[in-house]
Each structure stands twice: as structure tokens, then as C-alpha cells.
Amino acid sequence: MNETGEATREHLDRLFAPRRLAMIGATNNLNKWGGMILLNVLVNGFQGRVFPVNPGSREILGVKAFSRVADIPEEVDLACIVTPAPTVQGILGECAAKGIRTVLVISSNFSETGAEGKRAEKELVQEARRTGIRLIGPNSMGVFSSSVSLVCMMALLEPLKGDISFVSQSGNIGVHMLGWGKRLKAGFRHFVSSGNEADFTSQDYIRYFGGDPECRSVMVYLESVKGESSFLEAARRVARHKPVVVFKGGKTPAGQRAAASHSGALAGRGGVYDALFRQAGLIQVRTTEAFIDCGRSLANLPLPRGNRVGVITRGGGWGVITTDACEEQGLEVPALAPGTLEALDRLLPPYWSRGNPVDLVAVPDIEIYLDCAVHLLRDPNVDGVIALGALPARASGFLRNSCAGPIAPVWGEQEIEEADAKAQRSGERVLEGIISLMKDLGKPVVFVGGRELSPQFEEILAREGLDFYPSPERAVRVMARLMEYGLYRRRGEV
Amino acid sequence: MNETGEATREHLDRLFAPRRLAMIGATNNLNKWGGMILLNVLVNGFQGRVFPVNPGSREILGVKAFSRVADIPEEVDLACIVTPAPTVQGILGECAAKGIRTVLVISSNFSETGAEGKRAEKELVQEARRTGIRLIGPNSMGVFSSSVSLVCMMALLEPLKGDISFVSQSGNIGVHMLGWGKRLKAGFRHFVSSGNEADFTSQDYIRYFGGDPECRSVMVYLESVKGESSFLEAARRVARHKPVVVFKGGKTPAGQRAAASHSGALAGRGGVYDALFRQAGLIQVRTTEAFIDCGRSLANLPLPRGNRVGVITRGGGWGVITTDACEEQGLEVPALAPGTLEALDRLLPPYWSRGNPVDLVAVPDIEIYLDCAVHLLRDPNVDGVIALGALPARASGFLRNSCAGPIAPVWGEQEIEEADAKAQRSGERVLEGIISLMKDLGKPVVFVGGRELSPQFEEILAREGLDFYPSPERAVRVMARLMEYGLYRRRGEV
Numbered sequence: 001m002n003e004t005g006e007a008t009r010e011h012l013d014r015l016f017a018p019r020r021l022a023m024i025g026a027t028n029n030l031n032k033w034g035g036m037i038l039l040n041v042l043v044n045g046f047q048g049r050v051f052p053v054n055p056g057s058r059e060i061l062g063v064k065a066f067s068r069v070a071d072i073p074e075e076v077d078l079a080c081i082v083t084p085a086p087t088v089q090g091i092l093g094e095c096a097a098k099g100i101r102t103v104l105v106i107s108s109n110f111s112e113t114g115a116e117g118k119r120a121e122k123e124l125v126q127e128a129r130r131t132g133i134r135l136i137g138p139n140s141m142g143v144f145s146s147s148v149s150l151v152c153m154m155a156l157l158e159p160l161k162g163d164i165s166f167v168s169q170s171g172n173i174g175v176h177m178l179g180w181g182k183r184l185k186a187g188f189r190h191f192v193s194s195g196n197e198a199d200f201t202s203q204d205y206i207r208y209f210g211g212d213p214e215c216r217s218v219m220v221y222l223e224s225v226k227g228e229s230s231f232l233e234a235a236r237r238v239a240r241h242k243p244v245v246v247f248k249g250g251k252t253p254a255g256q257r258a259a260a261s262h263s264g265a266l267a268g269r270g271g272v273y274d275a276l277f278r279q280a281g282l283i284q285v286r287t288t289e290a291f292i293d294c295g296r297s298l299a300n301l302p303l304p305r306g307n308r309v310g311v312i313t314r315g316g317g318w319g320v321i322t323t324d325a326c327e328e329q330g331l332e333v334p335a336l337a338p339g340t341l342e343a344l345d346r347l348l349p350p351y352w353s354r355g356n357p358v359d360l361v362a363v364p365d366i367e368i369y370l371d372c373a374v375h376l377l378r379d380p381n382v383d384g385v386i387a388l389g390a391l392p393a394r395a396s397g398f399l400r401n402s403c404a405g406p407i408a409p410v411w412g413e414q415e416i417e418e419a420d421a422k423a424q425r426s427g428e429r430v431l432e433g434i435i436s437l438m439k440d441l442g443k444p445v446v447f448v449g450g451r452e453l454s455p456q457f458e459e460i461l462a463r464e465g466l467d468f469y470p471s472p473e474r475a476v477r478v479m480a481r482l483m484e485y486g487l488y489r490r491r492g493e494v
Numbered sequence: 495m496n497e498t499g500e501a502t503r504e505h506l507d508r509l510f511a512p513r514r515l516a517m518i519g520a521t522n523n524l525n526k527w528g529g530m531i532l533l534n535v536l537v538n539g540f541q542g543r544v545f546p547v548n549p550g551s552r553e554i555l556g557v558k559a560f561s562r563v564a565d566i567p568e569e570v571d572l573a574c575i576v577t578p579a580p581t582v583q584g585i586l587g588e589c590a591a592k593g594i595r596t597v598l599v600i601s602s603n604f605s606e607t608g609a610e611g612k613r614a615e616k617e618l619v620q621e622a623r624r625t626g627i628r629l630i631g632p633n634s635m636g637v638f639s640s641s642v643s644l645v646c647m648m649a650l651l652e653p654l655k656g657d658i659s660f661v662s663q664s665g666n667i668g669v670h671m672l673g674w675g676k677r678l679k680a681g682f683r684h685f686v687s688s689g690n691e692a693d694f695t696s697q698d699y700i701r702y703f704g705g706d707p708e709c710r711s712v713m714v715y716l717e718s719v720k721g722e723s724s725f726l727e728a729a730r731r732v733a734r735h736k737p738v739v740v741f742k743g744g745k746t747p748a749g750q751r752a753a754a755s756h757s758g759a760l761a762g763r764g765g766v767y768d769a770l771f772r773q774a775g776l777i778q779v780r781t782t783e784a785f786i787d788c789g790r791s792l793a794n795l796p797l798p799r800g801n802r803v804g805v806i807t808r809g810g811g812w813g814v815i816t817t818d819a820c821e822e823q824g825l826e827v828p829a830l831a832p833g834t835l836e837a838l839d840r841l842l843p844p845y846w847s848r849g850n851p852v853d854l855v856a857v858p859d860i861e862i863y864l865d866c867a868v869h870l871l872r873d874p875n876v877d878g879v880i881a882l883g884a885l886p887a888r889a890s891g892f893l894r895n896s897c898a899g900p901i902a903p904v905w906g907e908q909e910i911e912e913a914d915a916k917a918q919r920s921g922e923r924v925l926e927g928i929i930s931l932m933k934d935l936g937k938p939v940v941f942v943g944g945r946e947l948s949p950q951f952e953e954i955l956a957r958e959g960l961d962f963y964p965s966p967e968r969a970v971r972v973m974a975r976l977m978e979y980g981l982y983r984r985r986g987e988v
Contacts, residue, residue, distance in 0.1 A: 030905060113845035170811020172855070179944070223814060249811055254827045255818035258810075261847040287967040288815065316752075317664020317743055320717060321782065324749035333748045351607035353755040361666070411524060450673070473781040 011134045011200075012208045014102040016145040016190055018078035019048040021152070022069055022100065024091055025082035025107075026052030026060045033106060033154055034082040035061070037142065044151040044158060051076065069094045076100050080142075080152055085109035085120060088138065089127050096131030103128070105137035106154065111196050112139050125198050140195030141171025144178065144188065153193075162187015162465070164295050165209035167194050167202050168221035170249065177219070177292055185462055186296035189215050201226045203234035210238030217299035218244045219291065220282075223259040225273075232280045239281035240492055243298035243485055246282045247291045248273055281488040283481045290477050293469065297478045300465035301444035303486040308334045309479060310382035311357035312373050314389040319357030322386055322448075322472040329480035333357070340379040347371050356382075366392050366426040370433045377437050377445070384483065386475050388448040390430055391457055391468075392423040424454060431460050444482055446475040505628045505694075506702045508596040510639040510684055512572035513542040515646070516563055516594065518585055519576035519601075520546030520554045527600060527648055528576040529555070531636065538645040538652060545570065563588045570594050574636075574646055579603035579614060582632065583621050590625030597622070599631035600648065605690050606633050619692050634689030635665025638672065638682065641708075647687075656681015656959070658789050659703035661688050661696050662715040664743065671713070671786055679956055680790035683709050695720045697728035704732030711793035712738040713785065714776075717753040719767075726774045733775035734986055737792035737979055740776045741785045742767055775982040777975045784971050787963065791972045794959035795938035797980040802828045803973060804876035805851035806867050808883040813851030816880055816942075816966040823974035827851070834873040841865050850876075860886050860920040864927045871931050871939070878977065880969050882942040884924055885951055885962075886917040918948060925954050938976055940969040 023041065025034040034054070038061055041050055051072045052065040059065055066072050069079070069091070079100045081091055088107050095103055110121040121138065128135050136143070142153030146161035155175040160182045168174035171193035181188055189212070192205055202220060209218045218238060225231045238244050250259035251273075277284045283298065285291045309331050313319040323333045336344075336356050344358065347368055353359040358372055369390055377385050411419075438445045449468040453461070461467055469475040517535065519528040528548070532555055535544055545566045546559040553559055560566050563573070563585070573594045575585055582601050589597055604615040615632065622629050630637070636647030640655035649669040654676045662668035665687035675682055683706070686699055696714060703712045712732060719725045732738050744753035745767075771778045777792065779785045803825045807813040817827045830838075830850050838852060841862055847853040852866055863884055871879050905913075932939045943962040947955070955961055963969040 109845065117845075168811070170809065170814070172809025173811040173815070176809075176812075221811065223811070247815075249814040249818065251818045252821035254821045255814050257849070258814045258817040258827070258847075258851050261810075261849055261853070287819075288965045289967070315664065315666025315670075316755075317662070317667040317715065317717070318670075320664070320743040320749050320753045321667070321741075323752045324743065324745045325781075327746035327748045333752075351603065351611075353752075355751070355755055357752050359755070471782045473783070 008134075008200075008204055009208060009211065011102045012204070014077040015104065015136060015143060015192070016150075016208075017148050018150070020074055020076045020078075021046070021048055021050045021150075022053055022072060022076045022079040022095075023050055023082070024053040024069065024079055026054050026057075026065065028057065028060055036156065037080070037082060037106065037152060037154060038063075040151045040153055040156055045149045046151075047148045048077075048150070049074070069098045069100070072098065078102050078104060080104045080106060082106045085117070085138075089120075089124055092124065092127050092131060092133055096133055101133055103133050103135055104140060104143060104152065105135055105195070106140055106142060107137075108139040110138045111198070121196060121198050128199060135199035136192065137195035138198060141175060141193035143193070144191040146187075146189050158182070159191070160185065160187040162189060163214060163216040163299050164188045164219055165190040165212065165215040165217075166219040166221075166295070167192050167205040167209075168219075169194055169197070169202065169223045170221055171195070173221050173249075173288075177288075177295075180292050181296070184292060184296070185458075185467055186292055187465075197226050201231070203227065203231045206238055206244065207234045210234075210242065215242070217242060217295055219295040220244060220246045221249065221291075222246060223249045228276075232276055235282055236280040239488070243294075244282050245291065245294045245298060245481075246277055246284050247286075247288070248277075248284065281485070281492075283485050285477075285481065289474055290481070293474055293478050294481045296465065296467070297446065298482060298485060301446070301482060302438065302442040303489055304383040304444055304483050305442075305486060305490065306383035307483045307487070308332045308381055308383045310336070310376040310379060310385045312360070312369070312376055312385060312387050313357055314360050314369075316353070316359045316361055318388050318448075318472060319353075319359050322388065322476060323357055325473050325476040326386075326479075329476055331476070331480055331483060334381045336376070337379050337381050340375050343375045344372060347375075366423060367429060370430040373430075373434050373445075374437055377434070377441055377443055382443070384444040384446070384479055386446050386448065386472065386479060387434065388472060390434065390447055391427045391449055391453065424456060427454075428456060428460065431457060435460070435464055435466070444479070446479050446482075448472050448475045502628075502694075502698055503702060503705065505596045506698070508571040509598065509630060509637060509686070510644075510702075511642050512644070514568055514570045514572075515540070515542055515544045515644075516547055516566060516570045516573040516589075517544055517576070518547040518563065518573055520548050520551075520559065522551065522554055530650065531574070531576060531600065531646060531648060532557075534645045534647055534650055539643045540645075541642045542571075542644070543568070563592045563594070566592065572596050572598060574598045574600060576600045579611070579632075583614075583618050586618065586621050586625060586627055590627055595627055597627050597629055598634060598637060598646065599629055599689070600634055600636060601631075602633040604632045605692070615690060615692050622693060629693035630686065631689035632692060635669060635687035637687070638685040640681075640683050652676070653685070654679065654681040656683060657708060657710040657793050658682045658713055659684040659706065659709040659711075660713040660789070661686050661699040661703075662713075663688055663691070663696065663717045664715055665689070667715050667743075667782075671782075671789075674786050675790070678786060678790070679952075679961055680786055681959075691720050695725070697721065697725045700732055700738065701728045704728075704736060709736070711736060711789055713789040714738060714740045715743065715785075716740060717743045722770070726770055729776055730774040733982070737788075738776050739785065739788045739792060739975075740771055740778050741780075741782070742771075742778065775979070775986075777979050779975065783968055784975070787968055787972050788975045790959065790961070791940065792976060792979060795940070795976060796932065796936040797983055798877040798938055798977050799936075799980060799984065800877035801977045801981070802826045802875055802877045804830070804870040804873060804879045806854070806863070806870055806879060806881050807851055808854050808863075810847070810853045810855055812882050812942075812966060813847075813853050816882065816970060817851055819967050819970040820880075820973075823970055825970070825974055825977060828875045830870070831873050831875050834869050837869045838866060841869075860917060861923060864924040867924075867928050867939075868931055871928070871935055871937055876937070878938040878940070878973055880940050880942065880966065880973060881928065882966060884928065884941055885921045885943055885947065918950060921948075922950060922954065925951060929954070929958055929960070938973070940973050942966050942969045
């Protein structure tokens with residue numbers, strides 16, 4: 001099967017865009033998962049209808065509840081089961097009788113806990129096959145979908161909406177990445193905690209994300225692959241037209257042992273995956289920071305045509321360590337074209353570094369940054385730019401503190417405000433100028449700088465799905481993966 | 495010379511604890527360095543006296559100014575020169591005549607800009623030698639010293655005071671590390687931007703920091719070493735009793751070229767330094783994050799006796815990737831002692847992972863974390879612990895949002911406040927319990943968790959000079975350097 005099969009697509013449509021959701025095991029007790037998850041669904045403003053199911057309650061968290069699935073008066077797209085493991089198989093039967101075909105099993109205590117759990121999980125799948133049901137999980141932490149504002153998850157969370165789709169074999173890593181995304185302004189379109197993957201596997205979700213035009217990058221946290229060739233085939237097909245960023249847990253023998261006791265599956269053959277992933281065009285990352293950074297940046301930046309990086313900085317030392325980091329990641333920091341040097345000579349004092357990195361040290365004019373960045377981006381030797389310190393720091397807080405003190409004789413409140421406003425305007429021009437040229441030329445720019453940006457800067461960046469990276473090393477890692485993926489995509493075009 | 499020579503120590507005492515400072519080139523123009531630096535000194539509440547010197551002004555930023563150095567009516571410990579390069583040599587003569595022996599030269603345009611600058615710098619040093627003056631810089635960005643609240647620097651900054659002493663061959667990297675330190679609660683005792691090191695070199699400052707009992711760790715940003723054997727000898731002596739964390743810029747050929755054009759010196763022989771640093775017991779870091787993380791953590795954590803790490807987590811996937819990261823950094827994640835397993839069996843549900851990492855997944859009781867961490871720390875197979883998710887997330891914001899909505903029927907404002915207060919108290923007990931045991935046993939604990947902590951948690955951490963690392967990879971890197979340094983120190987003891 002090359003594409004997501006029609007049947008699978010329908011099931012996953014019901015998972016990610018249900019109109020009617022049965023929450024089986026819902027409760028008013030917020031210390032239980034059945035209370036927490038329903039609360040999450042309600043607070044996040046799910047755009048469909050939710051039907052709590054619990055034999056003991058007529059109303060749960062203010063919503064009319066039903067004793068049994070059969071009592072729900074409407075058709076149901078998706079059932080979410082939170083009840084203890086031994087009850088799940090029986091409930092599947094009730095779901096089938098009600099015509100429910102797609103079931104998310106949060107309940108744990110299946111194959112992840114040993115031989116007995118494995119047996120129970122096998123029986124669960126057999127029951128699903130028998131009744132025509134497809135399963136997400138068991139042992140899933142839940143699902144998020146931006147299109148219907150569904151947060152059917154065990155952790156209280158209000159994810160930022162965006163264009164990243166994410167499947168994770170660890171619910172907890174998924175939850176934290178959604179949390180990081182909120183802080184780092186990286187928005188998600190889908191998230192699914194795939195749990196034990198007794199039925200639907202990572203590759204099913206990856207195929208589905210691949211076929212969704214509004215998903216712009218795919219993130220995958222993997223501990224073990226169920227069906228290596230089908231996984232690689234699915235991932236390869238998606239990677240041909242959209243970035244698939246993979247973080248593999250259990251890369252080392254000790255990590256594999258930990259994974260075996262965690263997800264109840266063999267963790268696979270360590271380093272062997274590196275080569276397989278590379279061949280399939282997957283972008284493999286090795287740290288949690290790189291995972292979210294690449295998930296977001298690869299969705300939003302143009303793909304570079306080569307691996308040659310131009311570096312622009314206000315501080316010589318930062319240029320040095322950025323260059324080191326580029327070289328360590330296999331990127332080239334090339335000599336600039338003669339025309340670029342001449343143009344920069346006209347802009348910068350005679351003692352400037354006359355090379356790449358372009359070091360603007362001690363040139364106080366903010367807008368000269370834009371002029372220099374434009375020449376660097378246009379340089380035919382440069383495929384992408386790492387821009388450090390593009391925006392002015394806001395001095396006003398510091399200056400205001402001193403307003404009544406030593407600064408008063410020379411600068412008053414008004415002068416400070418004017419200076420601040422001028423810096424703000426210049427900064428906006430620099431940022432918008434660079435972003436606009438980046439799009440025109442199709443060359444990526446990765447920014448490095450402090451996280452305390454003004455609301456206006458934040459707004460410009462959010463509009464473009466961009467962010468400032470807090471360190472040059474993080475920016476270089478993103479650029480390296482971007483250039484690696486650009487190379488893969490170009491190869492495919494030949 | 496084995497220790498800081500008495501004469502050098504006196505000069506650097508005058509640099510880091512001057513009572514009277516002459517600011518030569520001070521101005522009311524805050525767009526000029528001579529304005530900015532004086533403002534910085536004044537706003538940060540320098541505990542000595544400052545004498546602005548400028549032929550054209552009687553008062554600068556509200557402070558009485560003098561036309562010439564000779565006019566200052568008191569003895570001066572330290573002169574800071576901000577005037578254009580060609581004037582500096584003459585001013586040295588004036589300083590000497592006034593009896594000033596220690597001079598910080600901010601002025602640039604010396605050896606970093608080429609042959610002519612090199613000549614000027616050589617003449618400057620000759621003039622200093624002739625007049626008995628010792629120089630910091632030229633091309634320095636300035637100095638910070640917590641003991642007298644001196645921020646004599648080009649960048650507006652209010653550094654956090656603490657016990658790290660830092661010398662940097664890049665002023666800009668220094669300034670940003672001080673800024674990061676403020677955000678990450680890593681406080682500094684000294685900072686000096688060593689500039690072109692025409693006279694005082696990195697090793698002079700390192701020796702001085704080594705002899706200061708209130709400095710608990712030394713950070714060094716290096717691009718080129720002036721006098722390899724004297725540098726290594728100085729660093730080795732300090733590293734025997736206090737951590738010296740080194741970040742080398744210009745490790746790669748491209749980075750070396752960038753460094754050559756930046757600091758005006760040959761950047762040294764790349765990888766050769768790795769071995770030299772290791773032999774000298776220096777802790778080499780390779781990213782800016784690891785630089786500040788290690789600078790702070792090595793000042794405050796007990797030194798482990800081996801490289802065996804216990805991992806405790808609330809999420810299986812986080813345990814897996816932390817274990818991977820440990821193994822990739824050469825750390826062992828050992829099997830636990832039988833006694834530890836038995837003790838944990840009594841605390842955790844029967845399906846717990848029964849190994850290292852200790853995975854508490856889905857055990858909602860916060861305080862069980864402390865009980866488990868205690869057993870893990872006491873395990874004779876474990877030399878240090880990485881503790882993930884030790885503190886409860888604050889749910890109250892989320893819950894309050896929903897207070898008027900779905901949650902109202904079951905939980906009111908009062909219930910939410912009680913739940914929050916209970917989680918807060920439990921969290922404090924967990925944190926204080928772990929920290930206290932860490933000190934008793936002399937085994938380090940590195941915490942991983944979100945940065946949005948409650949003020950009470952922040953306070954506990956700040957008191958101990960500790961912090962939560964935002965990712966497991968950052969925590970593991972700190973643990974790896976800590977274990978490497980522990981090994982070095984133990985070797986010295988044999």
C-alpha cells in the first residue's frame with residue numbers, strides 16, 4: 001500500500017476530527033485520568049460533542065452522562081477508553097455494537113508490563129479485528145488536533161496551534177514537546193501518543209500526516225519500529241515532499257534496555273537505524289532541543305541549495321564559535337565573492353574583518369546590519385545565513401532605572417523613549433528586510449539572539465513561523481539539518 | 495613563578511577592588527563609550543569614587559570632572575582609558591606621573607587591526623614598562639567585580655553577583671554570559687575582558703582567581719594562548735583545587751581563520767589543545783550552554799567518586815533518552831544494588847521497571863518521588879543522580895481558567911487553592927530532602943525540569959546555587975564534566 005489506504009484515512013480522520021466523542025470511564029474525580037482528560041477536552045473548547053460514559057453518573061463536569069455506550073442517542077465517531085485494562089475488551093464489544101469503528105485506548109497495563117499484559121493485548125487486537133474496530137494505543141497518553149480543538153490527553157495542556165504533526169511512542173516526551181512548543185512559539189496541527197501500537201503504528205500516522213496539505217513538517221519520536229520496511233517505505237514517501245524529523249530513543253545498549261522496560265518492545269538495532277534513516281531522507285536529531293527546533297524550522301524556512309553558510313555578527317567571538325560549530329557539523333563557511341567584499345568595504349570601517357564571518361563589531365548604527373546582511377545573502381557563494389544579534393537590546397529598562405540618578409542631567413524620560421522607539425523601528429526594518437529577501441532568494445536565515453524580544457518583534461517572527469535561537473550552536477544544528485534535507489530533496493529532483 | 499606574584503596580585507587587586515577610579519575619556523554623550531561606561535559605573539553603584547577626566551567638561555553625568563589626570567586631588571588606584579588609540583600612549587605617561595600603576599585600556603585599533611596597530615601596541619607596552627605601569631587590554635570591553643559593585647564595561651548590564659570568576663578573550667561572549675547568568679541565576683564574582691592581552695594574559699587572571707578563596711569556579715574563554723607552558727602551568731595549579739572551565743574558540747581551521755581576524759593573534763593548533771587541557775585538569779566545554787552550565791554547577795555540586803549515574807523520572811521516554819545521553823557521554827547507567835530494588839519494590843506498583851532508570855510513571859503521589867530518590871542516591875552502585883520532573887507542575891493557572899466553566903460543579907476556587915498548596919508543600923519537601931541527602935552523601939544531583947518554577951522553589955534553588963536544566967542532554971553534559979573533574983581530582987589525591 002503506497003498511500004494511506006482509504007480505510008485507514010477514514011479511521012484517522014475520525015481520530016483527528018471527530019464530531020462526536022464518547023469518553024468511557026469519565027468521572028468527576030479530577031485525581032483520576034477519566035476526570036482529567038474530560039476536563040482537558042472541555043476546557044480546550046472541543047468543537048464537537050462529548051458524551052461521558054459512566055454507569056454511576058447522570059452528569060459529569062456539567063455534561064450529561066450515560067450509563068452505557070448503547071445509551072448515547074447519537075452516532076459516535078471516536079471512543080476514548082480510560083477504564084482498567086481487564087474491562088477494555090468488553091467495552092470494545094459495546095463500541096462495535098454501537099457502530100463505533102475507531103477507538104483510542106488510554107488504559108495501560110498491557111504489553112508494556114510483561115507476559116500477561118502481552119496476552120491481554122493480543123486478545124484485545126483479536127477482538128478489534130473481529131468487530132471491525134481499529135485501535136490507537138493501548139497505553140496511549142491521548143491525542144491533540146488543532147482543527148477541532150481537541151485535547152483528549154492525560155496532561156493538562158493548551159497546545160499552540162500550528163503546522164507540525166507529531167507522533168510519539170512516548171506520551172510524556174510528546175506532552176513536553178507540546179509544552180516547549182508553546183514557549184518557543186512552535187505550533188502543532190496534530191499530536192498522537194501511539195502507545196503500544198498494538199494496531200495503528202507510527203507509519204500509519206506518518207502516512208496520514210504526509211497526505212494532509214496543512215501539515216508542513218512531521219515529528220516522530222521512536223523507540224522501536226514495528227515493521228521496519230513498511231516504516232521506511234512510508235517515511236520515504238513523505239520525506240520526498242515534506243520534512244520528517246526523527247528522534248530515536250534507545251540508540252545505545254543502555255538506552256535500549258531502558259526502552260525495553262518502558263515501551264514493552266525490543267528497541268531495535270541501535271546504530272543500524274542511522275543509515276536506514278539517512279537513506280529514507282529522514283532528518284535524524286539527537287537532542288530534545290534539536291527535535292523541536294528542527295520540527296519548527298524545517299516547516300518554515302526555504303530549503304538551501306548547498307551547505308555554504310554566511311555568518312553575520314556584532315561580536316567577533318560569536319563569529320568564531322559559530323564558525324567552529326558550522327565546521328563541526330559539516331557546513332562550509334566559505335570565502336565571500338569579490339563583489340560582496342567590495343560592497344561591504346563601502347559600508348564598514350577600514351579595519352573590518354574582510355571575510356566570512358562578517359563582523360560588525362562596534363558599528364553602532366543598527367540599520368547597517370540590514371545592508372550588510374543583504375549583501376551576504378546575495379553572495380553567490382552563500383546558500384544560507386546565520387544572523388547573530390540582528391536586533392537591538394532594549395536598553396530602556398536599564399536607562400529608566402537611572403533616570404532619577406546619574407543620567408538625569410543629560411537624558412530625560414523623553415530622550416529615552418525616543419531612543420527606544422528609534423531602535424524599535426530600525427529593528428523592525430532589519431527583521432522585515434532580511435525575511436523578505438530570504439523569501440525572494442529562497443535562502444534560509446536562522447537568527448540567534450536573546451529571548452526577551454519586544455511584542456512587535458515577536459509578532460513579526462510569529463507571523464513567519466520563525467524564532468530566534470538562544471545559542472549559535474542550536475542555530476547551526478538547525479542549519480545543518482536543513483542543508484542535509486535540502487541536499488536530499490535536490491538529489492530526488494535529478 | 496608558581497603563584498600569582500605579589501606585584502601582579504597587587505595590580506589585579508587594584509583592577510578588581512579599586513577605591514578610586516579615573517575614567518579618562520568620560521563624556522555626557524551616551525552614544526559614546528565614554529558616556530556608556532561611566533553611566534554603567536554610576537548606575538551599578540560602584541562602592542569607590544570615580545573621577546571623570548575630559549578636558550572640555552566640569553561635570554559629567556552629575557559628577558565633578560577634571561581636565562587632566564594630574565588635576566585629580568586624590569590618589570588613584572585604577573585608570574580606565576576610552577580615548578582614541580593614538581592618544582593612549584601619551585595618557586599612560588600622565589597616569590604614571592600621577593602615580594597610577596594599573597591601567598585598563600578599552601580603546602581599540604591596536605594589534606587586532608593589522609601591522610600598524612601591532613606597532614602601536616608594542617610601543618604602548620614599551621611605554622608601560624618604562625613607567626612601571628601594568629596594562630589590561632588594550633581592546634578590552636571592561637571589568638566587573640562584585641566586591642565593590644564595579645561594572646566598568648561597554649555594555650549596559652547589571653550582573654548577578656556570585657562565586658564564578660571569568661576571563662574572556664572575547665568581550666562580547668563575556669557580556670552575553672553575564673546576561674545569561676542573570677537569567678539562569680548563575681552569579682559572578684569577577685569578569686574581565688582581557689582584550690589583546692598586550693601585557694596581562696589569561697593566565698595572570700586565572701592565577702589570581704585561583705588565589706581568591708571566595709571564587710569557587712573559573713571560566714575561561716580562549717582564542718589563542720600567549721605562552722603555552724605558562725598558561726598550562728597556571729591552569730594546572732588552579733585546577734588542583736578548584737574547577738577551571740575552558741571554552742576554546744577557533745577549534746577548527748575555519749574558526750581559526752575567523753579568530754585570527756578577530757583577536758589579532760594566531761589561534762593555535764586546534765585539536766592539540768584538547769590533550770593539553772585534559773592533562774592540566776581543565777574542564778573543556780564545546781557549547782555556550784555547557785560553558786555557563788558547568789561554570790555554575792561545578793562551583794556548587796559535590797564531586798562524584800565515579801561515573802555511574804542513577805536516573806529517576808516520571809516518564810519512561812525521558813528515562814530512555816537520558817540513558818542514551820549518558821552512554822554517549824561516557825557515563826555508566828548501572829544496574830541497581832539488590833537492596834535498592836527491594837526497597838523500591840515496596841514503594842512502587844508491581845509493574846514498575848525494576849531497574850535504572852527508575853521510572854515512576856503514573857504514580858500520582860508527589861512525595862513517593864523523594865522516597866525513591868533517597869534509595870537511588872544511597873545505592874552503592876550510584877555516584878550521582880539525574881532527577882527529572884522532581885517538582886509538580888503548577889496546574890492552578892489551567893484550573894482557574896476553567897473555574898467558571900466545566901470544573902465548577904466539582905472543584906471551586908478553594909479546592910484548587912488547597913490542591914496547589916499541597917503540591918507546593920510536597921514539592922518543597924522533595925527538593926529539600928534531595929538536596930540535604932546530596933550534601934550528606936557527597937553525591938551530586940542534577941535536576942531537569944521546566945523553568946517556570948514557583949518563587950519558593952526558586953528560592954530553595956538559589957540558596958544552594960542550583961538550577962533545573964531545561965533538557966536531559968544539558969543535565970547529562972554537566973554530570974559528565976563533573977564526573978570527569980571528580981576523576982581528575984581523585985587521581986591527584988593518590
